[in-house]
Amino acid sequence: MNDEGGKTMESKLVPILREGVDIIKMVLFKEIKQHLAKTLADRQAADVTRICGAIVNEVFGTPNPAPDLAAFASANQALIENELTALHVNFQRLMAPVTDALRVQFLCDYQEGVDNPAALARAEVLQILQTDRDVPLPRTFIDLARRLGVAHNLIRPPAQVC
Secondary structure, three states, rough: OHHHHHHHHHHHHHHHHHHHHEEEEEEEEHHHHHHHHOOOOOOOOHHHHHHHHHHHHHHHHOOOOOOOHHHHHHHHHHHHHHHHHEEEEEEEHHHHHHHHHHHHHHHHHOOOOOOOOOOHHHHHHHOOOOOOOOOOOOHHHHHHHHHHHOOOOOOOOOOOOO
């Protein structure tokens, strides 16, 4: 395959892989929100939602730059850090998909000329990154993301072809 064909395939694959990353992020968000709704029952629902968003953004190294959300995250940094530290224990069953999503995000960023290993390094420190896990093949990752998305009612299962 020549470079032109390879670039075309990569340009089509990266958005699909990023969609899979986003599904994993939504699953993680949803699970954290269910957990924090119980443990932070004294907080307003909107605050719990913002805290969940800040946690997921921290995991994936994508903090929200909106001034009000950045200020909220800063004001709740201790709580966010505590939840990040406990993430690998509280959501052990999601650490494999999160590991895959972090690695795929890194590879997509790299394909687009961004070399930022900070999210992977931070995830390793937080014991979120399962370093003994192989990097998934694109099809395997997409299938995993779709299965999780369907299981969490975030996406619809593909229609069966008769």
